Amino acid sequence: MTEDALTEAARVSKAWPFQEAQKLLKRFPDGKPGGAPVLFETGYGPSGLPHIGTFQEVLRTTLVRRAYEVLIGARPEDGKTRLVAFSDDMDGLRKVPDNVPDPALLSANLGKPLSRIPNPFGSTYESFAHHNNAQLRDFLDRFGFEYEFVSASDRYNSGAFDDALANVLSHYDAIMGVMLPTLREERRQTYSPVLPISPTSGVVLQVPIEVLDPASGMIRFTDENGEAVEQTIFGGQAKLQWKVDWAMRWVALGVDYEMCGKDLTDSVTQSGKIAKILGGRRPEGMIYELFLDEKGEKISKSKGNGLTIDEWLTYGTEESLGFYIFREPKSAKQLHIGVIPKAVDEYWQFRGNLPDQAVDKQLGNPVWHLLRANGGSVGAGDTPAVTFGLLLNLAGVLGAEAKPEHLEDYIRNYVNDPRIWETPGFHGMVIAAANYARDYIAPTLKKRAPAANEAAALRALDGELAKVPPGTSAEDIQTLVYEIGKREEFGFETLRDWFRALYETLLGSSQGPRMGSFIALYGIPESRKLIAEALAAT
Incomplete structure (x- = not known):
């Protein structure tokens, strides 16, 4: 162009x-x-x-x-x-x-x-x-x-x-x-546009002044000790x-x-x-608009209810911070740890869309502006093969073992392409996911025992996974999971009920990733172990 x-x-x-x-x-x-x-x-x-x-x-x-x-x-x-x-x-x-x-x-x-x-x-x-x-x-x-x-x-x-x-x-x-x-x-009684600096204490004084000579900056005021002082306001004296x-x-x-x-x-x-x-x-x-905390209250440095740059960069990425700040500056937004995962994944969604967008759409894409602000090419850069949300779910399952190197081992098995590590910021995203899951996800996870119909569906899923050949795509596994959830014999009113059961019994959370992607990343044998542990709890 x-x-x-x-x-x-x-x-x-x-x-x-x-x-x-x-x-x-x-x-x-x-x-x-x-x-x-x-x-x-x-x-x-x-x-x-x-x-x-x-x-x-x-x-x-x-x-x-x-x-x-x-x-x-x-x-x-x-x-x-x-x-x-x-x-x-x-x-x-x-x-x-x-x-x-x-x-x-x-x-x-x-x-x-x-x-x-x-x-x-x-x-x-x-x-x-x-x-x-x-x-x-x-x-x-x-x-x-x-x-x-x-x-x-x-x-x-x-x-x-x-x-x-x-x-x-x-x-x-x-x-x-x-x-x-x-x-x-x-306040009117003591207000002055000019704040003289006390010649005795060095304090910036909030006192009335009398202008003596604008050209030389001379004023008169009463110092802290009660003495009348005449001095210029030039040269850092006010x-x-x-x-x-x-x-x-x-x-x-x-x-x-x-x-x-x-x-x-x-x-x-x-x-x-x-x-x-x-x-x-x-x-x-x-x-x-100013940022709000997770309770919707104004952020105050004295209250300590805000989020620091270092906290964001520990649990998220620099790109996601810029993305979150870019959007809707005239609307009040909450700023707390919980907004980070969505911001990370949305940044990459917008970046992935950028190269194929028409120019008017590109100019409305936050990533176009963020890349240009940093002198980057607006059409360059691959998107990660693994979402931040998926990394968080994997890290949550790994628990105390959710270290960046362990996550990277799983990713290498999932993506047989070394170029994934060339994606800008991908290593940082893996580290942030491990930190976030360790401090904010793992402590909250609590798996429940499956109900009778859910246990039956899990057994069926385990049987199907046992037949899946190595290298089966995440989409094919997702289709398999869908088909089991649709079977009338298991009594799920909607597919959402089936997926919620998977999240709550296998991952310990009320929401989670596309199960096909998770199973492909975590591995068929490891996923079957999760099912076995859930069934053992019935």
Whole structure:
């Protein structure tokens, strides 16, 4: 397909990354003035370590970035776009996180900018924020994101934001006019768009200020010790309140696109008004829904009811994480261990469909976007010969012996083709299945004794399996299983009842795989042993 044909198809695509990218075409019908690259931004608060929310925002923004490049007929290497990962490391530390060492050290430095708090991790980085910023960069590099890292403390301390700060002071009253109506009466008494840093304690102060001279950044405020202080806000001696800071950054950096979670809806509105006051323009963006836990409750870092990146990658695959995050960003979705197996198998289903799809279907396929985001070929890659769900059922039966090498031994017997190991990510999928089954499936399995009619059907199945020659296909075995379930003498009202009986008596679960595929993978002799064990329980 030519690039022109791809661009034309993308311009009418209903896939959400293209719909978001269309906003930028409307923003810049003739391209960004001066030929400057369109700037995408994501924000990160380094009061804690990077997490799945960080990943999803950078991934989704990257998907929009790549979609925009397709719409304008550009390639990533053309430099038509930039992505900035911005760290808000001038924020004052409000509370001590639960998942960091030396809480007493952090507690003694509450209120100070994150980049001026000693490093509690024992690493060589100069501060708490510098350590977390390094973790962020390692985190983003691990997933192959293309980005530029920008630190708030570097910008404030170096004076790079000084002109922008002077602009805020020049429009101080207008900004107060936006913010004060949104605040409770008590908060109005102490609110200031500018947060000076105490010259005595180094704490970010929440106090009213008086603007003395916008050009030099001079303000007057009362310090913690009750003394009146006059000092400039330039050179890292102050920072801005969140909504004002966000707007200032949009204008100072020239941000054109930034998405955020639903909890920041009001912030987008107020920051957009402030950006206009400052002579800029609110960026385009999408407001996405937040993830929920398995009970449907909002995920909270303090509650610990979320799912970490490491947990997902222990029990699932990187591709499946991207796939799950891609879909329906404006709908609330649960994020917990139980969603992983379906996401793994659905990723491969969509990837398997991709090469044969018409272009409009490809552009609506999540895998097309995920592969393009990582610079991969959208038409390449075989799908695994064994599903994740089937691996989980096999691992569940193996129980304590469900180690990756044992699963791979079964797969070699099932698939007589060494190319299966060339499928990208297949080894990782086997490891994840072994981990998932060990920790979340095996402990829950409980086989029941078959009823009389079920036992009779199992005996018939065993007899048929005894006649099956080696190398019989999974489809032929599946047909055999079907035929037994249909026989009136066994009294199953539906085939579903028969398969449920197989799952509950042989596997210890209320649901399971295609039995033909499972029996072919597990082996005829081993499957007959399962039947014998079930019959012995009657």
